[in-house]
Amino acid sequence: xxxxxxxxxxxxxxxxxxxxxxxxxxxxxxxxxxxxxxxxxxxxxxxxxxxxxxxxxxxxxxxxxxxxxxxxxxxxxxxxxxxxxxxxxxxxxxxxxxxxxxxxxxxxxxxxxxxxxxxxxxxxxxxxxxxxxxxxxxxxxxxxxxxxxxxxxxxxxxxxxxxxxxxxxxxxxxxxxxxxxxxxxxxxxxxxxxxxxxxxxxxxxxxxxxxxxxxxxxxxxxxxxxxxxxxxx
Numbered sequence: 001x002x003x004x005x006x007x008x009x010x011x012x013x014x015x016x017x018x019x020x021x022x023x024x025x026x027x028x029x030x031x032x033x034x035x036x037x038x039x040x041x042x043x044x045x046x047x048x049x050x051x052x053x054x055x056x057x058x059x060x061x062x063x064x065x066x067x068x069x070x071x072x073x074x075x076x077x078x079x080x081x082x083x084x085x086x087x088x089x090x091x092x093x094x095x096x097x098x099x100x101x102x103x104x105x106x107x108x109x110x111x112x113x114x115x116x117x118x119x120x121x122x123x124x125x126x127x128x129x130x131x132x133x134x135x136x137x138x139x140x141x142x143x144x145x146x147x148x149x150x151x152x153x154x155x156x157x158x159x160x161x162x163x164x165x166x167x168x169x170x171x172x173x174x175x176x177x178x179x180x181x182x183x184x185x186x187x188x189x190x191x192x193x194x195x196x197x198x199x200x201x202x203x204x205x206x207x208x209x210x211x212x213x214x215x216x217x218x219x220x221x222x223x224x225x226x227x228x229x230x231x232x233x
Contacts, residue, residue, distance in 0.1 A: 023092055024111070029120040030101075032174040033057065036163065037099050037117045039170045040074060041081075050074065050169060052148075057163025057174075060113055062104030062131065063138065063200065064152035064159045071161035072102065076148035083142045086125060091116035098123070103138060104158060105131035131155055135200050153200040 018025050036057060043050055052075025053066070061072045080087040080100055087100040096118035103112045110133055111126040127137050131153055138150050152159070167174060 024124040024126065025092055026122040026124075028122065030115045030122040031120040033101055033115045033122070034117050034120040035174060036167070036170075036172060037101070037115060039172045040078070040166075041117070043170045044078065051165075052076075052078070054166040054169060055161035055163055056101060056166060057161060058102045058113075059160040060104055060158055061102035061160070062154045062158050063135070063150045064154075065143075065148050065150055067147075067151065069152040069159075069201070071159045073148060074166055076143055077101065079142050079146070079148060087112070087114075087141070089114055089125065091119060091121050092123060093121040094119040100125075102158075103134055104154075105129075105134040106155065107131065110134035110137075132199065139198070150200040152203060154203045157203075 018027070040050070040056075053070060053073045055071040056074050056077055058072060063072070064070060065073055065076055077100065089098050090096070091098045094116060096116050098114040098116040098121070100112045100114050104110065105127075107130045109126065110130050111124040112134075113122060114125055115122045127134060135150060135153055138144070143149050
């Protein structure tokens with residue numbers, strides 16, 4: 001029987017992860033995401049106002065939510081976190097609580113990304129089936145029938161957000177890792193969309209797609225540079 005770990009190794013072993021207690025644990029720590037989780041929970045615990053539709057900073061969620069197909073909003077996560085397991089689980093590395101921050105899938109594999117609020121360890125909790133089964137999983141969750149119900153799903157890419165508005169609202173400045181400093185994944189390259197009764201609208205995309213944040217100015221053609229040199233105004 002082929003396991004998820006076997007499939008990753010057959011694909012080239014490009015993902016740094018290990019299977020621990022039945023969970024696919026990432027070799028990379030999600031320190032910034034853990035800080036956001038703690039700060040959001042602290043903000044809510046203190047009774048401070050928070051716009052529920054502000055997107056949570058993440059790159060992996062293959063679903064969009066609400067009538068406007070928005071990236072994963074913090075209000076949806078708070079609703080799921082409040083429901084407990086399986087959206088809140090124990091970290092396989094330190095034993096503290098870990099919280100779901102993204103949901104995605106392909107044709108035959110799907111799951112939710114959880115991040116430990118204490119140590120920043122991240123892992124996938126896999127569900128049976130693929131992207132369509134993940135959609136049913138979310139529709140049967142506390143999000144079903146609410147304003148946060150999934151309305152779009154992406155195969156081949158994601159609905160990401162840098163979470164800048166949420167970070168500003170909770171008063172958190174995060175230090176990006178060198179690999180994340182200049183780019184964010186986006187769901188461009190769409191080719192088609194399909195609909196099925198009772199399911200989120202399906203978008204097809206290409207992965208990975210990248211959009212540079214604050215890109216350097218494009219180099220002008222030589223004649224344009226000369227023209228500006230003679231006419232700086």
